[in-house]
Amino acid sequence: MLKITDLHVSVEDKEILKGLSLDIPAGQVHAIMGPNGAGKSTLGYALSGRDGYEITAGSIELDGQDLLELEPHERAAEGLFLGLQYPVEIPGVSNMNFLRTAMNSIRKYKGEEDISAGDFLKLIRAKAKDLGMDAEMLKRSVNVGFSGGEKKRNEMVQMAVLDPRMMVLDETDSGLDIDALKVVSDGINAMRGADKATLLITHYQRLLDYVKPDVVHVLAGGTIVKSGGPELALALEKDGYAAIAA
Amino acid sequence: MTQAYLDSIKAVQPSLPGNQFPWLANVRQAAAARFAATGFPGRKDEAFKYADLKALEKTPFVAKPVAPASVGDLPWIDIPGARLAFVDGQFRADLSSDLSDYAKPLSAALADDEQAIKAQLDASSDGSALAQLNLAMASDGLVLRVPENADAGTIQVLFLSSGATAKAAAHISSVIHLESGAKATLIERSLGVGSEDYWANAVSTIRLERGAALTHNCWQSDSNVAMATGLTRVSVDGEAQYNRFTLSTGAASARSEIRVHVEGSDADVQLSGVQLGRARQVLDTVTYLRHDIGHSTSNQTYRSVVDDNARTAFSGKVYVERDAQKTDAQQSSRNLLLARTAEADTKPELEIYADDVQCAHGATVGELDKKALFYLASRGVSPEEARAILVQAFVADVIEGIDIEPVRDAYLKATQNWLMAQL
Numbered sequence A: 001m002l003k004i005t006d007l008h009v010s011v012e013d014k015e016i017l018k019g020l021s022l023d024i025p026a027g028q029v030h031a032i033m034g035p036n037g038a039g040k041s042t043l044g045y046a047l048s049g050r051d052g053y054e055i056t057a058g059s060i061e062l063d064g065q066d067l068l069e070l071e072p073h074e075r076a077a078e079g080l081f082l083g084l085q086y087p088v089e090i091p092g093v094s095n096m097n098f099l100r101t102a103m104n105s106i107r108k109y110k111g112e113e114d115i116s117a118g119d120f121l122k123l124i125r126a127k128a129k130d131l132g133m134d135a136e137m138l139k140r141s142v143n144v145g146f147s148g149g150e151k152k153r154n155e156m157v158q159m160a161v162l163d164p165r166m167m168v169l170d171e172t173d174s175g176l177d178i179d180a181l182k183v184v185s186d187g188i189n190a191m192r193g194a195d196k197a198t199l200l201i202t203h204y205q206r207l208l209d210y211v212k213p214d215v216v217h218v219l220a221g222g223t224i225v226k227s228g229g230p231e232l233a234l235a236l237e238k239d240g241y242a243a244i245a246a
Numbered sequence B: 001m002t003q004a005y006l007d008s009i010k011a012v013q014p015s016l017p018g019n020q021f022p023w024l025a026n027v028r029q030a031a032a033a034r035f036a037a038t039g040f041p042g043r044k045d046e047a048f049k050y051a052d053l054k055a056l057e058k059t060p061f062v063a064k065p066v067a068p069a070s071v072g073d074l075p076w077i078d079i080p081g082a083r084l085a086f087v088d089g090q091f092r093a094d095l096s097s098d099l100s101d102y103a104k105p106l107s108a109a110l111a112d113d114e115q116a117i118k119a120q121l122d123a124s125s126d127g128s129a130l131a132q133l134n135l136a137m138a139s140d141g142l143v144l145r146v147p148e149n150a151d152a153g154t155i156q157v158l159f160l161s162s163g164a165t166a167k168a169a170a171h172i173s174s175v176i177h178l179e180s181g182a183k184a185t186l187i188e189r190s191l192g193v194g195s196e197d198y199w200a201n202a203v204s205t206i207r208l209e210r211g212a213a214l215t216h217n218c219w220q221s222d223s224n225v226a227m228a229t230g231l232t233r234v235s236v237d238g239e240a241q242y243n244r245f246t247l248s249t250g251a252a253s254a255r256s257e258i259r260v261h262v263e264g265s266d267a268d269v270q271l272s273g274v275q276l277g278r279a280r281q282v283l284d285t286v287t288y289l290r291h292d293i294g295h296s297t298s299n300q301t302y303r304s305v306v307d308d309n310a311r312t313a314f315s316g317k318v319y320v321e322r323d324a325q326k327t328d329a330q331q332s333s334r335n336l337l338l339a340r341t342a343e344a345d346t347k348p349e350l351e352i353y354a355d356d357v358q359c360a361h362g363a364t365v366g367e368l369d370k371k372a373l374f375y376l377a378s379r380g381v382s383p384e385e386a387r388a389i390l391v392q393a394f395v396a397d398v399i400e401g402i403d404i405e406p407v408r409d410a411y412l413k414a415t416q417n418w419l420m421a422q423l
């Protein structure tokens, strides 16, 4: 589904990713682990097309389509979702309004009609409930005054509502207590499917106890230095990145 | 150039309403003389530092407008109450409805009881050259007089310029007096329909006696070739409330000045406004809030959004007299630039002679939050829509303070339309 080939990404003229390749087939969950500053978030931003993340070489394809040709909002409309490590606060824009606008933008892109207000309300309430988010919070400004855990839950509500096919989740597990981690993991698992794929970016192997990955990759020095099964994550936890990446 | 205006005053004065009353003819002549003495204010005049009034001087706006027979449907907000329409500075009974005993055109009020508004017109001799011209040649306006403890309900007023005659001028003079404990809601809109340039120059003199409450919402939506200038003078007695919101979207060049004197304790003054500027518009708001007596509150909240080569300005001065202890005066001006070529000026000023007061001001000028723009894009929202949603959020906290729903909706819609026209 997602095919990244020899990707080079520079930020402010500093090369962060130096020839990263990754192939995630439909139906699979991959995990990328790596030390702080390895470039994990940079990969997420490069995938989504954020300004300032300059692709100097390589390619990114989503089901054969060249993502580098597309603007960030078009990539989202094509079914790419990036759960942010640090979700942004938007004062004055309610979660409802934010998501309805997003949903209708995507529908417009696909040439579909807007969702009716009633259907949207039903959908967002159901998803919020699944993810243990209080319906009252939907009326509040996006992430304003939310705790770290609430922000991550909110990312998952957005993902559930938008129903993307390629999910890239950047440290969605950080800042969550164990109960919240379970709820969020259930949410991720519920979105698994034969025609979907997930890339979990994480620092800790804890999340992988709840969301079983098919493949684990280690990112260090701007490239994937090692790939393996779930047992690789356990080894990383035990021996540290230095030992594995060496 | 001043001469052309003086000639025009001379020509129209005999036909102005109430000119048969010597006191009023005198007031008008004295105003003309003051205008002749000063001419138009220049940039050196601090209160006119940001306004762009060059057009008024370059070629005089003295043409007598000839309104077309039909001006189309008027955009009333769907809300019960009196409706008064003025076209090119003249009251139009045929376009007005549900007139109340309290609200009538100046022309009718002068005919009914000219003494009743004498004091307020007599006392309005201060003000800039624009106000003097207005006083000398205002052709009509709203007179709203609400007796003790009465509730006048909602009065909606439209000031329409037909834009059918180039360089036409409409000078509108309104007199509002709420006796103690009286209440009213006044919804005003100025707008232009034709393609010719014109000058709409409005002056309102408002007196709120003890415990009176006036909610005053205004929308300046004049045509994009118009000059729109306005001055509102308000005297606020103890326990009275003046709650004013101004939306400014129109005109090539607009200037709105609001001068409030708080003359009693436990009064409450809320001034807020949104200016939306684009193309080469110049939108200027000037406020002056004077607390003469203590234990009153005032709050000013202004937002500007500026695109293209437009310029907006907000100058707000708060003056607190030595004896006005326990005054609480707050002021906030936030400005959003949508283009590098746009300009927003903000000049808060506090002049405080009392020592036990709570006065603060905050002013910011910024751009759209890049992180928020990316966040929206990453969820599928196009750059244009992302921009629109963030701009709406920026002005929403002010517009949402309007508690009359149809008015709030109309202003939110106007903001939305402004944004859509930008795309």
Ligand SMILES: Nc1ncnc2c1ncn2[C@@H]1O[C@H](COP(=O)(O)OP(=O)(O)O)[C@@H](O)[C@H]1O
Binding pocket: A011, A012, A016, A034, A035, A036, A037, A038, A039, A040, A041, A042, A043, A052
């Ligand atoms: N916007 C940015 N500006 C400057 N440097 C950045 C920026 N984003 C990332 N970097 C740098 O790129 C490197 C990788 O960062 P990041 O992708 O956030 O790592 P990780 O998510 O793996 O912790 C770090 O050295 C970081 O300082």
Ligand SMILES: [Mg+2]
Binding pocket: A040, A041, A042, A085, A171
């Ligand atoms: Mg990171």
